[in-house]
Amino acid sequence: MSAALPMLEAVLREQGGMIAGLLGDGGATAVSSEPGPAQRAAGGPRAASDPAEYELLMEAIYEGYLLHYRTSRLLFAPEADLALLAGDQLYALGLARLVRLGDIDAVTELADVITLCALAHGSGAGELADAVWDAGARAIGWGGTPKHERAKELARCAPRRRFEAGRSRHARWVTGSHLTGAMRRRATGAGQSILFPAVSDKHESQRSKYTADRLIPGAFEGETVTRRRFMTGTAHTAGAIAAASFALPALGFAVGPIFKETEHHWSIAGPVDMFSNDNYVPVVITVTPGVGEIGKTTVYVRQKNPKIDTDRYDKTTPFIAITSRCSHLGCAVRWADAAERFICPCHGSVFDLLGVRVAGPAVRPLDRFFTRVKKGLVEIGPRFSVNSELRRFSPRDPGEPIDGIGQYLYPSRPSARI
Secondary structure, rough: OHHHHHHOOOHHHHHHOOOHHHHHOOOOOOOOOOOOOOHHHHOOOOHOOOHHHHHHHHHHHHHHHHHHHOOOOOOOOOOOOHHHHHHHHHHHHHHHHHHHHHHHHHHHHHHEEEEEEEEHHHHOOOHHHHHHHHHHHHHHOOOOOOOHHHHHHHHHHOOOHHHHOOOOOOHHHHOOOOOOOHHHHHHHOOOOOOOOOOOOOOOOOOOOOOOOOOOOOOOOOOOOOOHHHHHHHHHHHHHHHHHHHHHHHHHHHHHHHHHOOOOOOOOEEHHHOOOOOOOOEEEEEEEOOOHHHHEEEEEEEEOOOOOOOOOOOOOOOEEEEEOOOOOOOOOEEEEOOOEEEEEOOOOOOOOOOOEEEEEEEOOOOOOOOEEEEEEEEEEEEEEEEOOOOOOOEOOOOOOEEEEEEEHHOOOHHHHOOO
């Protein structure tokens, strides 16, 4: 008989109370000479600091288990409810002594053992509780392993049929009969679990990933993906590919112009002496090469006049070139020499000599073009828009104001930015 049992009896008598009254007068009942869970745990390297204390507290917890499900070796409870209360008190006594040792991992392991034993007995597979105690004791004495932890996780979340199946399919794992002598020594010496084979590591609140555990019709052992799930995933993948075949070209069509670099074209308007500084000369230039007549437009050009063109944005501009498209709706405007005004005959917009709106529904001044002189010829470059202060912006479409917040509400098209 283990020396820890008489020590436990002495501790209980000294403690007194209800549990001391359940102790017999003749000492502990005769037990097997084979080492039990307490001796296995105390014989391991993790318990080497105080093996006697480990054996005592393990006997206390194991005695509580016996009171709950089997026959106690120390206590004699006349009623089942009294046995349950006494067993809970012994659980608390053993775990409290373990906490005082500071072995939190062992506390967790014993809590798992108590839970798994309750599941085993509640599922009608009480013989598996012996294997649970054996594996738990070895884990306390030698330390747990990933395989042992995975086995516990499965046992927590497994349905009743897992315990029932354990009587037949996992009988070899309970006894370890499938192991050779060397393998058995390595498994038991290292604290590895012989309760279940390697299984999935899943949280107890989640469903098992195995289809057999979820009682899916037609499932087989080890299957994790059902045929329904496979076909659903295949259909979703095919749908995603089909959707991408439509969405990606549309996205490319919409986003592509943002990354397109616009090539600026310069057209010759005529020699320098063709233009005066007090009147505009209409000139037809090509703004979009290669598309024929529709790529041409009329531009009004004159030399820069220091007395008129005093704006700071025109300091380096040799010639002033103004578009013939109205900034209201894009109608053609014409230059009236006598009135010194640009006039739109369609909707009545009127612009002064600088192209600034003075009347009508137009929302901004007339657009302008960059100019330069090269080899005695005036060249007209890309178009740009101006606000009422003649500040330059990337070209906007007709009807888009750029004064104040308008410059943000109506951004330039990516392909037209300069």
